């Protein structure tokens with residue numbers, strides 16, 4: 001089957017457009033809970049954020065194929081002096097939805113290349129105990145699985161697809177994919193970049209996950225599509241992709257990103273739900289006084 005790419009502008013709490021058990025891999029990064037740089041005051045409170053993850057996890061269980069993998073790129077968030085345990089809570093919610101917890105990979109960003117204030121500098125000013133707050137240069141890639149994978153599946157795959165799914169062992173060893181720590185440069189959503197104002201992840205993350213957890217010709221999902229990074233990489237790797245995005249304003253960005261794909265042969269279909277709103281406008285309304293002090 002020729003790869004397809006479908007973007008649904010709507011809330012991913014329900015993904016009714018996707019038939020049951022048809023997604024082979026999810027790769028996503030939910031909005032960072034009230035992140036001071038990206039989403040200040042977006043959620044009324046932490047419970048509202050957790051409800052979004054809870055609702056998504058339930059419908060996600062329905063759409064995932066048996067034995068398959070769902071990955072969240074996420075992080076604990078420090079907001080107005082309080083640290084929120086997003087990683088632990090997301091893990092709990094996914095377990096509650098029926099998934100198995102398979103792994104946590106730590107994505108480490110380059111030192112000195114982060115959008116954070118130097119919290120650690122407080123110790124320089126006050127070189128005494130209790131002033132220590134480290135600068136955060138990592139995020140978590142949480143890996144969940146719907147039951148167990150039946151490896152006899154590989155025997156039923158066309159030889160051509162299996163060959164195209166081969167993991168590049170040079171990169172696996174050379175770039176240390178084999179470890180639970182991945183050193184990858186982050187995307188700075190600034191300047192003239194397509195991802196300006198979107199907390200996009202680097203292509204390298206979906207690239208590794210798609211290669212490690214899906215076969216050529218299969219279907220990937222990103223329920224928080226943003227600028228379309230997952231879809232672009234899926235297309236380049238010969239996978240189909242569903243994306244959900246609540247902000248209709250990102251249609252142009254997604255089109256541009258897909259057009260920059262090396263393949264860009266397949267058509268993208270855009271579906272607009274009646275519940276779609278201009279998320280960014282809504283978000284801006286909610287974001288009262290963006291604090292610029294601490295970010296992820």
Ligand SMILES: C[S@@+](CC[C@H](N)C(=O)[O-])C[C@H]1O[C@@H](n2cnc3c(N)ncnc32)[C@H](O)[C@@H]1O
Nearest residue numbers: 011012031199200201224226227229245246247
């Ligand atoms: C962290 S960004 C994802 C960035 C993406 N990984 C990329 O590389 O561009 C999260 C996205 O989720 C979208 N979003 C927030 N709530 C949503 C919801 N309920 N349903 C669908 N999308 C939502 C936001 O508009 C934002 O674009």
